[in-house]
Amino acid sequence: MRKRILFLAGVIVSAALFAGIGITLATDAPDEISILDPAIEKHRKGAVKFNHKKHAVDYKVACTECHHVYKEGKNVYKEGDPVQKCSACHDAVKSKGKVKKLILAYHKNCQGCHKKLEKAGKKTGPTKKCNDCHEKK
Numbered sequence: 001m002r003k004r005i006l007f008l009a010g011v012i013v014s015a016a017l018f019a020g021i022g023i024t025l026a027t028d029a030p031d032e033i034s035i036l037d038p039a040i041e042k043h044r045k046g047a048v049k050f051n052h053k054k055h056a057v058d059y060k061v062a063c064t065e066c067h068h069v070y071k072e073g074k075n076v077y078k079e080g081d082p083v084q085k086c087s088a089c090h091d092a093v094k095s096k097g098k099v100k101k102l103i104l105a106y107h108k109n110c111q112g113c114h115k116k117l118e119k120a121g122k123k124t125g126p127t128k129k130c131n132d133c134h135e136k137k
């Protein structure tokens, strides 16, 4: 009987540990992605390696810094909500008012944050050099 309880306790602990691994980056978000956006017809630059997990977990960047769904001017995206591709809203060819075209959306998001942190004297990512983000073609 005692053995059985111990065994069950072990199962529960391992299940919790296993689940814990999944919680580090909630939902089905990938750890590392290589961005070569298929919405852009012709790529002049190589793919961009982006460590999604490091940004969200190690650098503690909130999901809402990059993911948004605007309702009446407010970002109502919450962690766990389904995520649409940037290209679902940001057109690859041209900006539509405040919804900038795709390349600007990426650059503004990525470099925008890195530059802001640089100004504040904090640790940051690439701000200028193209090949710090883009793989050489």
Ligand code: HEC
Pocket: 025, 026, 027, 028, 029, 030, 033, 050, 052, 055, 056, 061, 062, 063, 064, 065, 066, 067, 079, 080, 082, 083, 084, 085, 086, 087
């Ligand atoms: C620093 C920016 C950034 C942060 C922070 C971030 N993401 Fe992302 N995420 C992205 C980018 C860029 C993509 C790729 C978008 C695309 O392909 O159009 C993406 C894609 C995704 C996808 C879709 C994956 C797929 O296979 O299509 C999910 C789900 C996701 N993110 C969830 C999250 C969650 C949850 C958080 C917070 C815990 C988060 N993201 C934090 C930038 C970020």
Ligand code: HEC
Pocket: 066, 067, 068, 069, 070, 073, 084, 085, 086, 087, 088, 089, 090, 098, 099, 100, 104, 105, 106, 108, 109
């Ligand atoms: C559901 C539609 C939608 C998706 C998906 C989306 N955006 Fe946006 N984005 C918008 C809208 C609408 C605005 C304009 C918001 C405003 O200022 O009123 C915007 C604005 C922006 C801005 C400008 C914000 C500023 O500070 O001026 C950036 C940068 C941006 N998006 C990047 C991205 C990136 C990168 C992704 C993918 C990870 C993405 N967006 C996905 C709709 C979307």
Ligand code: HEC
Pocket: 048, 049, 050, 051, 054, 055, 059, 061, 065, 066, 106, 109, 110, 111, 113, 114, 117, 123, 124, 125, 126, 132, 133
């Ligand atoms: C809201 C802030 C923020 C946004 C948005 C952001 N980053 Fe970063 N990024 C950081 C911080 C903070 C670091 C470095 C922190 C450190 O080294 O401790 C970093 C580091 C990096 C690095 C170097 C280290 C590594 O993890 O590979 C790369 C490359 C990078 N970012 C690419 C990107 C790309 C591509 C995007 C857009 C898809 C992006 N970042 C969006 C905050 C941001």
Ligand code: HEC
Pocket: 035, 036, 037, 038, 040, 042, 043, 044, 045, 046, 047, 048, 103, 106, 107, 110, 111, 114, 125, 126, 127, 128, 129, 130, 131, 132, 133, 134
């Ligand atoms: C902080 C990271 C970062 C830096 C630095 C950066 N880019 Fe990008 N860039 C991106 C991301 C992310 C995308 C979207 C990924 C894709 O589809 O190529 C992108 C897309 C592009 C695109 C559209 C896609 C293509 O391949 O034609 C061009 C052009 C581009 N960048 C040029 C540049 C140039 C030129 C520089 C240097 C002056 C530069 N980028 C620096 C992150 C960066």
